[in-house]
Amino acid sequence: MQKERKIPVIAIVGAPNVGKSTLINRICPGVRLVVDKIPGSTRDRKYISAEWGGINFDIVDTGGLDLKSKDLIAKQVFKQAKIAVDESTIILFVVDADVGITTLDKLLSSFLRKSNKDVILVVNKVDDPEDNISHLPFYALSMGEPYPISALHGIGIGELLDMLKEKILKKIEIEKEEEVIHKEIKVDEIEEIENSIAIIGKPNVGKSSLFNSIIGEKRAIVHHEPGTTRDSVDTYFKWKDNTYKFIDTAGLRRKWKKAEKVEQYSIVRTYRVLEQSNLSVLVIDPTESLSKQDVKIATEAWKRNCSLIIALNKWDIVDENRSNQIYFELDKKLPFLPPIPILQISAKEGWGITNLLKTISKIFEERNKKINTSNLNLFALKINRESEAPSKEGKVPQIKYITQIDVSPPKFIIFLNVRRFDRKRLKRFLQKKIREEFGFEGTPIRILFRTKT
Numbered sequence: 001m002q003k004e005r006k007i008p009v010i011a012i013v014g015a016p017n018v019g020k021s022t023l024i025n026r027i028c029p030g031v032r033l034v035v036d037k038i039p040g041s042t043r044d045r046k047y048i049s050a051e052w053g054g055i056n057f058d059i060v061d062t063g064g065l066d067l068k069s070k071d072l073i074a075k076q077v078f079k080q081a082k083i084a085v086d087e088s089t090i091i092l093f094v095v096d097a098d099v100g101i102t103t104l105d106k107l108l109s110s111f112l113r114k115s116n117k118d119v120i121l122v123v124n125k126v127d128d129p130e131d132n133i134s135h136l137p138f139y140a141l142s143m144g145e146p147y148p149i150s151a152l153h154g155i156g157i158g159e160l161l162d163m164l165k166e167k168i169l170k171k172i173e174i175e176k177e178e179e180v181i182h183k184e185i186k187v188d189e190i191e192e193i194e195n196s197i198a199i200i201g202k203p204n205v206g207k208s209s210l211f212n213s214i215i216g217e218k219r220a221i222v223h224h225e226p227g228t229t230r231d232s233v234d235t236y237f238k239w240k241d242n243t244y245k246f247i248d249t250a251g252l253r254r255k256w257k258k259a260e261k262v263e264q265y266s267i268v269r270t271y272r273v274l275e276q277s278n279l280s281v282l283v284i285d286p287t288e289s290l291s292k293q294d295v296k297i298a299t300e301a302w303k304r305n306c307s308l309i310i311a312l313n314k315w316d317i318v319d320e321n322r323s324n325q326i327y328f329e330l331d332k333k334l335p336f337l338p339p340i341p342i343l344q345i346s347a348k349e350g351w352g353i354t355n356l357l358k359t360i361s362k363i364f365e366e367r368n369k370k371i372n373t374s375n376l377n378l379f380a381l382k383i384n385r386e387s388e389a390p391s392k393e394g395k396v397p398q399i400k401y402i403t404q405i406d407v408s409p410p411k412f413i414i415f416l417n418v419r420r421f422d423r424k425r426l427k428r429f430l431q432k433k434i435r436e437e438f439g440f441e442g443t444p445i446r447i448l449f450r451t452k453t
Contacts (some may be wrong), residue, residue, distance in 0.1 A: 009089050010059055011090075019125060024061050090168065090171070092164075096125055098352075123147065200297055204285075205284060239361070310340060315345060327342070341442050421449075427449075
């Protein structure tokens, strides 16, 4: 990953000849870049210091991106632009109102969406101040609201810079709040860590790379050969005010009988880790079809009352068709799971990690949530009135009383007015209703039934 720059970096990205250099000339008076009608005039990325409203930032000009070209110079331009995008705080994606949406614009929008960066879509060459139409077709790029300007005539530049300033200030504030503190904790200082997280998945999907990316150092072995991690590796670290124990586990294979003795031990150890963990991050390679082994691993974690997050690793190399297909496969092959967080990450590139940590924090809040008994019994009255509970022999069970007796995961005792009922169907029904009413995202819900006549 690129080392972060202290001053915010604004990357100007776009196809050749859309007016990127003209825009920089307008933002930075006195600095003159090459402006020529010949596509590709700007080849290397250039940093120019700028200031607006008391906020200092660097503008980086990247050259015209052409993802389709096989020309060596075009490849180098793309490489330079990718570096600029990687290290940027905000991206200005410049398109041409006169030309309209091009195939290259569509390719660029797809590339930028995968960058996981804040992007402002700038529609250049809207030279008429009364023109309120030319920018509208660019909504089709799915990059948010298109912002019309004329770099040549200075129309909309002040408003664009105001928007940029607001976004920079917001980014600075968020970074202060979300700063990841990679602080190693001495084991003898730890009394008891309840926030235990297992990183699970098939071999060679990037579990160890994710583990390394989270803890900020090369603790686990990362190698292309499946099965490199034979045993689990534990690391304690703090994020915000919480201390977590992350456990990198061995990859789980499908066939126990075909596994070596040492690998059989790894499987047993991994299952033991799942039993000791509160939450599992299931790492999946979305470039491959969802396998029976992926489903098996998710099932094993859920059976052991682990909260679950799915991390789609290697998302930076997933094309649009495959990105739609993997979500379809998850829906089809994991019907037993309630809605759980599915995150797009790239452990290798290091993006999506802060979002993963935020989601982990949220899921632990859900897992430890306690609903007071009065609210639960108001919920029970609502269920009884709706009479939607599955019946047996024509009699619909009525809830007489409900209370939560435990957390992590949440556990409820529900008293019913009947002795005979379809236990599995009623449990599934009530788990769904409890989630709809109270949340508990990504977390198993345990229910015990009792009869109260």
